[in-house]
Amino acid sequence: MASNSLSGDESGLRSRPIVIGEQSFPYYFGRDCITEIGAAIAALGADRLVFVTxxxxLSRYRRDIDRLAGSIPSLILSHPAGESMKTLTCLSSHLETALRAGIxxxxxxxxxxxxxxxxxxxxxxxxxFRGVRLVHVPTTTIAxxxxxxxxxxxxNxxxxxxxxxxxYAPEAVFTDVEFFTTLPERELRSGLCEMAKNCLAIDPSALTGLREVIGNMTAPDSLLWLLDASxxxxxxxxxxxxxxxxxxxxxxxxxxxxxxxxICDHRMRGAAGLPHGAAIALGMLVxxxxxxxxxxxxxxxxxxxxxxxxGLGVEPALPDSVRIDDVLAVVADDNKKGYLPPRPDAVPFVLLRALGRPECTGDLPLVPVAVREIRAALDVIAQPSASAPVVVG
Ligand SMILES: NC(=O)c1ccc[n+]([C@@H]2O[C@H](COP(=O)([O-])OP(=O)(O)OC[C@H]3O[C@@H](n4cnc5c(N)ncnc54)[C@H](O)[C@@H]3O)[C@@H](O)[C@H]2O)c1
Structure with a gap:
């Protein structure tokens, strides 16, 4: 999986150049590398750092945040964890606080x-100010x-x-795989579900490596392989x-x-609802x-x-708390609508012709799918025992 664009630098951080259209930025990663990340952030010459966490x-990693800040004046903006943070109210409050602090x-x-x-x-x-520099230090596998x-x-x-x-592009991304070792197992597995998506939809040749690490997920070498492969x-x-x-x-x-x-599960069960990756895994089954x-x-x-x-620990069944009609109502508002000519009772969907081979409409890997087809597939995972196929290999 690793390509020859991977490189290490003198500090021990590995790096990969990320190119997204006309934007590019480096992604640095390693193990036990907070000091190196701090030095790289210091080299940006910021007058102030605004940590968003x-x-x-914050309670778990306050010391590491302080080490990253070093002697640079810093502001830490925090909020109770979860989707309730991704709101206009929280965004507005953080922006006002940052401006009042004199950034x-x-x-x-x-x-x-x-x-x-x-x-x-x-x-x-x-x-x-219509754009200040951004650095990501992701601490979950999903991020x-x-x-x-x-x-x-x-x-939201x-x-x-x-x-x-x-x-919006960051200046750089930095992470230390040691962060992932403190994730609750369900969060760790959740990130691996996104990796599984990449294997199934983009690069099935990475499935062999994924199978190997599923059994030994927190080993640093496994985490470094997964990060690099993702x-x-x-x-x-x-x-x-x-x-x-x-x-x-x-x-x-x-x-x-x-x-x-x-969304439907979180409405019913709040934070006890399915993690993002597990929900995506069920979406892949559908x-x-x-x-x-x-x-x-x-x-x-x-x-x-x-x-x-x-294998990733996701029960292949729709949670009892989730009603199919509610799921279909949310699907109707999916943010991919508009990519294909509107059709009554159909939504744009990524479907695979084969592993790693999405079906396309023109240049887009999307096809219209009738709501009745989605309902039929949801019915299957709502009654899993009757339908789960025999697992091979
Ligand atoms: N921009 C994109 O393209 C894109 C892609 C995928 C997901 N997302 C978004 O990302 C969000 C899901 O990401 P997430 O799962 O990281 O959510 P999250 O940021 O809410 O983190 C999940 C939980 O893990 C905790 N946590 C974080 N790091 C930890 C650590 N090292 N040890 C222990 N606990 C830790 C957090 O406090 C939180 O409770 C969703 O809002 C989704 O929409 C965006």
Whole structure:
């Protein structure tokens, strides 16, 4: 999986150049490398650092944040963890606080945490003085292997997830795989679900490596391999697609229904609801069932989906708390609508013709899928025992 663009530098940090359309930035990663990350942040010459984090991360990693800040005057903006942070209210409050604290165009916004503080920080950096520098320090697998490899920065509206956003590139991304070892297992597995998505939809050759690390997830070498493989897979489709409105839309595999399940479950169960990655894993099963019903994915390819999803510890079943009608109502508001000519009772969807081969409409890896097809696939995962295929290999 590793390509020859991976390099190490004198400090021991590995680096990969990330190119997204016309934007590019370096991604530095390693193990036990907080000192090196701090030195790299200091080299940006910021007059002030604005750390954006959440309360859980802050209580666990306050010392590391202080080490990253070093002697640079810093402001720490924190909020209780979770999606309630991705709101206009929180965004507005953080922006006002930063401005009142006297930040300038030379200040740098540093996201320190998961995808939630990362998205909020990205939007803040873009809005402050029409753009100040942004650095991501992702501490979850979802953030490190997925969200920071996208320029998309979004918060939620009262209507749906990620409806209010923009595209903004960081100066650099830095992470230490030791962060991932303190993640609750369900969060760690959640990030690996996004990696599984990349394997199934983009690069099935990485499935062998993924199977190997599923059994030994917290070993530093496994985490370094996963991070590197994720960076390579995601970069491969976003390189020529700044806005993820072309080939990069394949990254939405599993997301149309996955996001909807996540939203519905969180409405019912709050923080006890499915983690993001697990919801996306269920969304992939729904997409796979639709492809299978169309005669595209084979029985074996269907089984590979189940093997990987269950291997990652996700129960391949719709939670009892989630009603199919509610999921379909949210799906109707999916943020991919508009990419294809509108059709009554159909939504744009990423479906696979085969593993690693999305079906396209023109240049877009999207096809219209009838609501009745989605309902039929949801019915299958709502009654899993009757339908789960035999797992092969
Ligand atoms: N921009 C994009 O393209 C993109 C892609 C994927 C996901 N996202 C967004 O990312 C969010 C999900 O990301 P997430 O799962 O990282 O959510 P998150 O930021 O809420 O983190 C999940 C939980 O892990 C805790 N946590 C963070 N780091 C930790 C650590 N090292 N040890 C222990 N606990 C830790 C947090 O406090 C939080 O409770 C969603 O809002 C999603 O929309 C965006």
């Amino acid at each position: 959440d309360d859980e991360v 300038t165009r030379r200040s740098v916004v540093v996201s320190f945490g998961g995808g939630v503080p990362g998205n909020l920080a990205g939007l803040m950096a873009n809005l402050l 490190a292997m997925d969200s920071v490899l996208s320029l998309k920065q979004a918060i 509206s009262g209507v749906g997830k990620n409806h209010l956003g923009t595209y 960076i390579a897979a995601k970069s491969a489709v976003t390189r020529d697609d700044t806005y993820e409105r072309g080939a990069g839309l394949v990254l939405e595999y599993g997301h149309t229904v996955g996001h909807a399940i996540e 997409a796979a069932h639709i492809s299978h019903a169309r005669g595209w994915l084979s029985d074996d390819e269907m089984s590979v989906h189940y093997e990987i999803v269950t």
